[in-house]
Amino acid sequence: MQQAAPNSAHLFVIFGVTGDLAERKLLPAFYHVTHREGCEGMSYLLGVGRRDWSDDEFRRRAKQTLTSSGLGPGELSSWCDEQVFFHGIDDYRSQESFVELRSRINQIEHDCALPQNRIYYLALPPEAFPAAVTALGENGLAHSAGYTRLVIEKPFGKDLETARRLDQVIHRYFGEDQVYRIDHYLGKTTVQNMLVFRFANGMFEPLWNRDRISRVELTVGEDLGVGTRGGYYDTAGALRDMVQNHILQLISLVAMEPPTAFEAESIRSEKVKVVRSITALRDEDVVLGQYGAGEINGQPVTGYLEEPKVAAESQTETYAALRLHVDTWRWHGIPFYVRTGKRLPRRTTKIAIVFREAPLPLFRAFQVRPPANVLVISIQPDEGFDLFFEVKTPDRSFRLDTKRLTFRYQDHFGRIPEAYETLIADVVGGDQTLFVHTEEVEASWRLLTPLLQHKPPVSEYRAGSWGPDEIYTLLPDWVDYCLAEPTQAAQRGKTVPGRENDRIT
Numbered sequence: 001m002q003q004a005a006p007n008s009a010h011l012f013v014i015f016g017v018t019g020d021l022a023e024r025k026l027l028p029a030f031y032h033v034t035h036r037e038g039c040e041g042m043s044y045l046l047g048v049g050r051r052d053w054s055d056d057e058f059r060r061r062a063k064q065t066l067t068s069s070g071l072g073p074g075e076l077s078s079w080c081d082e083q084v085f086f087h088g089i090d091d092y093r094s095q096e097s098f099v100e101l102r103s104r105i106n107q108i109e110h111d112c113a114l115p116q117n118r119i120y121y122l123a124l125p126p127e128a129f130p131a132a133v134t135a136l137g138e139n140g141l142a143h144s145a146g147y148t149r150l151v152i153e154k155p156f157g158k159d160l161e162t163a164r165r166l167d168q169v170i171h172r173y174f175g176e177d178q179v180y181r182i183d184h185y186l187g188k189t190t191v192q193n194m195l196v197f198r199f200a201n202g203m204f205e206p207l208w209n210r211d212r213i214s215r216v217e218l219t220v221g222e223d224l225g226v227g228t229r230g231g232y233y234d235t236a237g238a239l240r241d242m243v244q245n246h247i248l249q250l251i252s253l254v255a256m257e258p259p260t261a262f263e264a265e266s267i268r269s270e271k272v273k274v275v276r277s278i279t280a281l282r283d284e285d286v287v288l289g290q291y292g293a294g295e296i297n298g299q300p301v302t303g304y305l306e307e308p309k310v311a312a313e314s315q316t317e318t319y320a321a322l323r324l325h326v327d328t329w330r331w332h333g334i335p336f337y338v339r340t341g342k343r344l345p346r347r348t349t350k351i352a353i354v355f356r357e358a359p360l361p362l363f364r365a366f367q368v369r370p371p372a373n374v375l376v377i378s379i380q381p382d383e384g385f386d387l388f389f390e391v392k393t394p395d396r397s398f399r400l401d402t403k404r405l406t407f408r409y410q411d412h413f414g415r416i417p418e419a420y421e422t423l424i425a426d427v428v429g430g431d432q433t434l435f436v437h438t439e440e441v442e443a444s445w446r447l448l449t450p451l452l453q454h455k456p457p458v459s460e461y462r463a464g465s466w467g468p469d470e471i472y473t474l475l476p477d478w479v480d481y482c483l484a485e486p487t488q489a490a491q492r493g494k495t496v497p498g499r500e501n502d503r504i505t
């Protein structure tokens with residue numbers, strides 16, 4: 001959980017280093033982590049890909065990538081030239097290729113006097129995971145004289161059955177203590193801050209239950225469509241792409257009991273209990289949607305079915321809204337509402353904790369109904385939180401106004417690390433707290449697989465709206481997140497739908 005420092009020299013092997021993730025996220029994050037900690041002398045990188053590149057060719061490209069992510073060429077030269085390597089593999093199913101890879105790893109470790117601490121990062125498409133893991137295991141690369149760690153990207157399976165099969169392959173060669181399943185949301189500072197917010201501040205814990213909270217809302221919105229990822233997305237959809245991983249992880253952190261210790265095993269074991277206690281999803285608790293044509297930021301955009309590589313009559317959901325029940329002592333009877341989708345009005349991830357209204361209608365004589373207090377935790381893009389409460393306006397009439405206490409990370413701490421920086425630092429430091437345990441994967445697929453097998457119909461929604469109209473049958477008055485977005489000046493003065501007393505200030 002801390003930004004763990006690399007404690008000894010290691011070789012970080014990225015499989016799929018020619019891909020989008022490696023270029024945009026992993027290379028810059030690895031560089032920042034190792035150099036920020038002053039451990040560049042300990043960090044060696046071996047890129048693996050289906051190319052016939054030399055070390056020099058890869059170094060040239062790595063320098064380009066890192067320079068475009070803001071690093072000066074001078075800082076990069078010696079590290080790239082001396083500690084970065086490339087190895088080409090044509091076919092991940094070929095034994096011969098991995099025998100050669102093993103020799104290459106041994107050679108680098110010998111030449112650089114490394115103690116066989118190895119990290120394998122599978123930045124590959126999911127269908128390539130089993131072959132890569134098997135090849136590593138069958139060629140004696142799953143264990144070494146130092147430590148060996150395996151990092152696996154999401155998605156982890158397509159349903160319960162495929163996730164179990166992948167786990168079987170992994171556990172044939174690697175112990176669970178060697179496996180780091182990525183859900184990059186867990187690398188975000190605000191997500192980790194949820195634990196601090198709840199368990200380091202004594203004032204919130206007595207309020208954090210069904211007696212004081214009436215509902216929890218979670219919105220994960222993207223203004224983008226599927227772009228060039230239509231081929232992948234059309235086989236996945238919002239339930240697999242967002243709900244099974246990011247959203248259930250966020251709900252776990254909001255709803256979990258305090259861990260007995262601040263370490264991986266205790267935290268992950270409390271999180272998995274939350275997912276296991278979510279009751280089976282009923283049709284009336286689910287709304288699915290697919291975006292049609294519309295407008296985003298004043299620009300016309302096409303509908304999902306017109307996107308490249310999407311099947312002509314696709315029924316894939318680009319939107320899901322759910323009403324979940326976390327059936328624990330703490331949360332019994334309190335709904336958790338979730339909505340996530342593409343082509344929504346803006347990119348935003350927010351959790352609203354809606355408190356119960358004041359018990360006595362004390363201000364009835366003045367025709368004032370104070371709304372519920374709301375705590376909005378902003379995960380992205382403006383990381384922080386806002387607590388909304390009522391004040392009396394200073395004029396002579398008796399009027400109430402909703403105001404907020406605001407905290408924004410950027411106002412106090414400047415740059416916060418990219419999620420992948422945090423996660424890579426933790427892999428190198430051997431801290432599994434922010435990685436998904438096999439039991440969490442199984443519990444989340446167990447919850448969602450029946451829904452995936454019998455999906456309710458998918459309704460169209462206009463791009464640029466908050467989703468299909470049916471979501472208002474789940475919940476008529478979703479919290480309006482303009483409340484928590486100071487930049488939405490254009491909205492000021494308007495009333496909040498469903499909460500006619502509230503004005504956006």
Ligand SMILES: NC(=O)c1ccc[n+]([C@@H]2O[C@H](COP(=O)([O-])OP(=O)(O)OC[C@H]3O[C@@H](n4cnc5c(N)ncnc54)[C@H](OP(=O)(O)O)[C@@H]3O)[C@@H](O)[C@H]2O)c1
Nearest residue numbers: 016017018019020021022050123124125126128153154155
């Ligand atoms: N990109 C993101 O922002 C993002 C975000 C979250 C999670 N992820 C996950 O991260 C992983 C990598 O994503 P990506 O966007 O980087 O994918 P990508 O660009 O499609 O491919 C990554 C790499 O995998 C190689 N590859 C493709 N098919 C292969 C096969 N059958 N056997 C061996 N290598 C193969 C590609 O090599 P070639 O260049 O030779 O084809 C490329 O180097 C995926 O599991 C994805 O779901 C990505």
